[in-house]
């Protein structure tokens with residue numbers, strides 16, 4: 695379980711102090727939680743703090759009993775590799791590696807032997823419907839396909855927590871639907887935290903957190919179509 699307690703981030707901008715996030719307290723249940731809010735409301739700040747990519751000014755992030763904010767940078771990187779997957783708007787695939795090599799990359803970092811890495815990567819690409827494209831370089835894949843490779847890569851080590859930051863932002867309607875379906879499917883058995891401006895996408899989550907001016911001002915349970 696991922697939990698934030700009084701999470702606060704202030705940035706120094708010259709003489710001025712800017713509030714990125716203020717007093718954010720929330721325990722993320724399993725399933726999908728969307729985070730929405732206007733530009734500058736603190737969404738990226740929150741994601742960076744929850745993932746231990748940045749450290750809070752006050753408060754903390756707990757992964758189970760582990761205070762993430764008290765760990766060293768290397769320890770936090772280790773926690774990310776083991777417990778968290780990431781899907782961003784820009785899919786950030788390594789351009790010189792094929793689809794399966796990209797998916798296998800976290801497994802390489804985790805020390806898996808070559809044959810197991812390849813088998814796991816191919817299995818994941820099958821699951822996202824890209825079994826036939828496993829030997830293609832990213833440049834030969836469409837945007838939607840690249841994002842599905844990125845999702846397969848995020849799931850390579852079967853992380854209990856999945857972060858997605860505007861994952862369908864660059865996609866056309868059809869590719870968006872494919873990626874969204876796979877994302878929410880992956881989110882069912884883990885904690886999915888989805889940052890988005892897309893309210894239609896957010897409404898597919900089990901709950902929506904609304905941020906404004908760095909504060910959590912509303913938690914909404916969207917109505918589901920019957």
Ligand SMILES: Nc1ncnc2c1ncn2[C@@H]1O[C@H](COP(=O)(O)OP(=O)(O)OP(=O)(O)O)[C@@H](O)[C@H]1O
Nearest residue numbers: 705707712713714732733734735736737738739740
């Ligand atoms: N590194 C930084 N240095 C100074 N101020 C920052 C920094 N990062 C964010 N901020 C400020 O913190 C506030 C929250 O920014 P944040 O990027 O978290 O918002 P956001 O909701 O993700 O916005 P967007 O939807 O535009 O990505 C803003 O006022 C922003 O200017």
